[in-house]
Amino acid sequence: MAPGRAEMSAQDPMLPQVSHLQQRQQENHNTFSFVCPSPLPAFAPGQFSMLYVFGVGEVPISISGSPLQPELQTFTVREVGQVTRALARLPEGTALGLRGPYGSAWPLDQARGQDLLIVAGGLGLAPVRPVIYSVLAERERYGRVWLLHGNRHPRELFYKAELEQWAAESQLDLRLIVDSADRSWRGQVGVITDLLRELADDRDFAPERSLAMICGPELMMHFSALRLLEMGLTPARIFVSLERNMQCALGFCGHCQYGPHFICKDGPVFAWPDVAGLLALKEV
Amino acid sequence: MAAQVGIIDRAQLQALFELLLRDGYTLIGPQWQQGVIVYGPLQSVSDLPEGWTDRQEKGFYRTEAREDQALFGYTVGPTSWKHFLYPPRQELFQACRRADGLEILPVTPEAPRYALIGVRGCELNAIQIQDRVFLGGPYADPHYQARREKAFILAVNCTEPGATCFCVSAGTGPAAGPGYDLALTERLHAAALPDYLLRSGSPRGLRYLQALQLQPATPADLADETRTLELAARQMGRQLDFPKAREAIQTAYAARPAFWQELGERCLACTSCTMVCPT
Numbered sequence: 001m002a003p004g005r006a007e008m009s010a011q012d013p014m015l016p017q018v019s020h021l022q023q024r025q026q027e028n029h030n031t032f033s034f035v036c037p038s039p040l041p042a043f044a045p046g047q048f049s050m051l052y053v054f055g056v057g058e059v060p061i062s063i064s065g066s067p068l069q070p071e072l073q074t075f076t077v078r079e080v081g082q083v084t085r086a087l088a089r090l091p092e093g094t095a096l097g098l099r100g101p102y103g104s105a106w107p108l109d110q111a112r113g114q115d116l117l118i119v120a121g122g123l124g125l126a127p128v129r130p131v132i133y134s135v136l137a138e139r140e141r142y143g144r145v146w147l148l149h150g151n152r153h154p155r156e157l158f159y160k161a162e163l164e165q166w167a168a169e170s171q172l173d174l175r176l177i178v179d180s181a182d183r184s185w186r187g188q189v190g191v192i193t194d195l196l197r198e199l200a201d202d203r204d205f206a207p208e209r210s211l212a213m214i215c216g217p218e219l220m221m222h223f224s225a226l227r228l229l230e231m232g233l234t235p236a237r238i239f240v241s242l243e244r245n246m247q248c249a250l251g252f253c254g255h256c257q258y259g260p261h262f263i264c265k266d267g268p269v270f271a272w273p274d275v276a277g278l279l280a281l282k283e284v
Numbered sequence: 285m286a287a288q289v290g291i292i293d294r295a296q297l298q299a300l301f302e303l304l305l306r307d308g309y310t311l312i313g314p315q316w317q318q319g320v321i322v323y324g325p326l327q328s329v330s331d332l333p334e335g336w337t338d339r340q341e342k343g344f345y346r347t348e349a350r351e352d353q354a355l356f357g358y359t360v361g362p363t364s365w366k367h368f369l370y371p372p373r374q375e376l377f378q379a380c381r382r383a384d385g386l387e388i389l390p391v392t393p394e395a396p397r398y399a400l401i402g403v404r405g406c407e408l409n410a411i412q413i414q415d416r417v418f419l420g421g422p423y424a425d426p427h428y429q430a431r432r433e434k435a436f437i438l439a440v441n442c443t444e445p446g447a448t449c450f451c452v453s454a455g456t457g458p459a460a461g462p463g464y465d466l467a468l469t470e471r472l473h474a475a476a477l478p479d480y481l482l483r484s485g486s487p488r489g490l491r492y493l494q495a496l497q498l499q500p501a502t503p504a505d506l507a508d509e510t511r512t513l514e515l516a517a518r519q520m521g522r523q524l525d526f527p528k529a530r531e532a533i534q535t536a537y538a539a540r541p542a543f544w545q546e547l548g549e550r551c552l553a554c555t556s557c558t559m560v561c562p563t
Contacts, residue, residue: 013423014376018386054379054386095385250423254558260534265422277538281545 013250016052016097019073024092027158031123032088033064033076036098042070044105045130046241046269049073050249051087052097059083060246062127062268063101068137073098076126076158102249104269106131106213107239114211115143117199118172119224121150121192121216125159127241127268128215136171144204145172150192150220154178154185175199192220196227207232213269215241222279225272238272240279288490289483290498291505292468294355297480298329300438300466303495304399309436312368313401314361319347321361323368326401333358340446354478356470359446360404364562365411368398369435370418370428393430403439403464405457406449410562411437412463436488439464443512447521454526458516465489469509481509 019036026032040049048062059081065074079088090096108131116135120128135142147166151157157176167174175195177188188194199205212228214221221240228238244256246264256263259278261270292300301311311326316333326332332355338347340359350357378389403411411432418428439460442451451457460467466489469481481501484490536544 012390012426015390016388097388251421
């Protein structure tokens with residue numbers, strides 16, 4: 001081993017650390033979760049790491065596990081591209097590279113003492129799950145907690161057992177909706193703004209003490225935020241998590257540039273006023 | 285460290301190149317290739333674009349022959365130094381599959397020792413902006429750092445601003461610096477080859493300057509240089525109000541969404557703008 005390697009690795013932010021894929025779990029037909037023992041610094045809810053699959057490449061993935069266990073990083077991944085498809089085929093125990101954690105975090109400090117509205121569309125549930133773990137660990141420090149989750153179809157739902165358990169224990173107020181359903185679905189059908197409309201009529205909803213964290217497709221975040229503004233939340237109380245194809249994750253390469261922001265270092269979590277104008281535009 | 289100034293002729297400029305080559309520097313500088321002045325490896329002064337100039341307007345670039353034998357008598361070409369300071373391809377690490385897993389081996393940044401010949405004030409400023417991005421943030425790029433720290437910069441004070449130039453508005457020219465090792469001003473003479481007022485800007489640059497046969501620069505020479513650069517400053521083809529421009533860019537998305545929408549739709553994402561941009 002060359003001398004000074006440890007020194008180098010501490011200096012070189014592009015250098016992944018070796019970890020292993022463990023506890024692989026299929027979440028739905030194309031989405032799976034796994035755990036990596038983390039050689040990296042502790043993460044904050046909302047941050048992401050870069051995962052390196054040997055011989056294939058790197059991919060940015062939000063950390064979806066509990067920040068109370070910083071020695072583990074959990075990832076929930078949908079098979080959509082080369083690297084995530086390769087990840088999906090890795091058996092447990094496979095070594096992979098990990099670097100991070102990167103990016104901004106959900107504003108939990110600001111949320112304490114407030115009512116919390118977590119609005120998640122599809123796989124957007126994964127980056128907010130660390131928030132839920134953090135909140136439930138000190139549940140008494142928050143007011144009401146709503147988790148509004150929309151998905152395309154009941155078969156796309158994931159974290160189901162966990163969601164139902166939280167709801168059953170009255171830890172949070174869970175509301176689910178799907179775009180389209182089959183006969184087995186007994187819940188609501190529609191879009192997530194329908195859930196927000198219902199919430200607006202809820203006696204317990206008080207915009208002046210509510211803080212919203214929205215994560216999902218951009219269109220969904222845009223309309224959810226607009227709805228929340230109509231419902232009386234001030235712009236500074238709305239947060240969204242954006243996604244782009246991060247390559248370096250360090251603010252060097254510019255692949256994730258979003259108007260004047262770099263999503264990798266200024267985001268992925270943004271306060272609504274910082275991105276409101278951009279989300280209204282196509283192809284930014 | 286006080287800057288030292290002296291005058292060298294073309295032979296002494298060649299001597300400087302040879303000193304740099306002897307010390308293991310790879311010289312990178314301007315050369316005329318297929319109608320364009322581009323940056324590439326140099327061996328001698330004769331590789332420089334002697335007797336060439338360029339004419340630039342929006343969407344227009346042509347090289348043209350000069351009447352004289354100026355070596356730096358052009359504005360700036362379409363290529364930039366960033367190709368050398370952060371090359372398009374860079375090995376970041378090696379990964380080896382082992383029986384017990386994966387070994388990730390760092391790559392020690394083994395940067396070439398580049399001597400960048402003919403860096404203009406605007407370009408030097410662009411390099412310093414790159415420094416902010418790659419070295420000044422929460423993360424430093426060790427590969428860029430290695431190349432940057434080793435790079436020797438011979439700047440050229442610009443006496444040939446183009447029709448699209450605005451370095452005076454930016455406060456980055458036409459005189460280069462600070463941030464160079466050596467800077468020269470090319471002086472044209474009616475009946476003789478051009479000569480060069482050479483100025484040191486770093487201890488490293490000073491060592492090279494002192495190794496050359498310098499003719500002392502008289503107050504008249506310095507006054508003449510000042511005049512030449514003032515003349516160049518008056519020939520700027522463009523002006524740019526930077527505070528206004530910054531504000532316009534920052535508020536652009538909100539103020540003129542349709543404009544940006546249309547621009548975005550026309551963009552082919554070919555990255556040509558990124559390739560030619562000095563930053």
